[in-house]
Amino acid sequence: MPLNAAGDHQYIQRETRLPKTETLLADRYIRLLYGPAREAAPALFRALTAPFFSRFLAFLNYDAPLGLPAARALRAATQLGIDVGECIAPQTVLSSPRNLFERQIRYWSLRPMPAHPSAVASPADSRMLPGSFSRNSALFLKEKFFTFPELIGADKGCWQRVFQGGDYAVFRLTPEKYHYNHCPVSGRVIDFYEIDGACHSCNPGAVVATAGPYSKNRRTVTVIDTDVGGGTGLGKVAMIEVVALMIGAILQCYSAHRYDHPQPVVPGLFVERGQPKSLYRPGSSVDVLIFEPGRVAFSSDIVDNLNRFDVCSRFTEHFGRPLVETEVAVRSEIGRAAQGVAHRGEPSENHAPGIRFEARKPKFIGG
DSSP: OOOOSSOOOEEEETTTOOEEEOOOTTHHHHHHIIIIIHHHOHHHHHHHTSHHHHHHHHHHHHSSOOOSOHHHHHHHHHHTTOOGGGBSSHHHHTTOHHHHHTOOBOHHHHSOOOOSTTEEEOSSSEEEEEEESOTTBTTBOSSSSOOHHHHHOTTOHHHHHHHTTOEEEEEEEOTTSOOEEEOSSOEEEEEEEEEOOBOOOOOHHHHHHSSSGGGTBOEEEEEEEOSSTTSOSSSEEEEEEEEOTTOOEEEEOBOSSTTOSOBOOOTTOEEOTTSEEEEEESSOEEEEEEEOTTOEEEBHHHHHHHTOSSSOOHHHHHHTSOOOOEEEOTTOEEEEEOTTSTTOOOOOTTBOGGGBOSOOOOEEEOO
């Protein structure tokens, strides 16, 4: 379907609950690529969304020195919405676009963690959409952003059975965001694998123009068992890191304390909620969390925002129902263990267990 050339895309700022219009970088180019070029020259489209071209774009955009005086570089970062004051080494991050993109921040003081033991933390500074695979859920969406078996792996029947009918959340990271992923839950890693694919853009216009783009892109899958000692108590959780345009690799670099002593993510590793897990290099990207059926209750403000009619969203326009993202901070609470299951926590008024309706050495990936 051709993209709407004039359509704005808005999301909700969580703190104020006010809509904000997103500045879509290279939107004109994306509209051209996913419109006329895709339809008239499919071979060219496949080449332009292939990993090698994505790495080439990343080199052109991120590996040249900024070449600007510090004051001008700081202004440029500020115009992109980047708070350099959050960074551990602000002068270093201003030396090149890649250093700015891969910046480390003082998350331990600037991105507070939820105190509740059964809370789920956002894996990234991002824009979030909750959803469900269950037809009995108010959040049910039929293959809008991905095809479930393809996303988790066509040959991974065991995990398809575990998560069938479960709930999920999509986290879209735009290029200016802090691009470390943090663990959303505590538990033991029981599987980790990568799936090859393309590098489609995560621009909202490109997403609606491509059927199931997140399950076609290169991605890594980490399955975490949280029903273990010290775990969050949500059953099994799949964390899927999806590359997008200009993302050349995902660096798996889990750290138990700040960014110290990074290590690869492998089966058997116990990961703690809120700790750094991986780094995208560089561009835009997407995280997807998948939960077992009935194990999670998303925060009610995020669910309420999803269904707002007063916000101009390209997802709403294309799919014919309200689909509005909420901007969330990494490590902020986005849900809790649902009621009525083992290890559950007491719900708060900010959570919506009613989203389900009954009878009604560091490792590079793709480098």
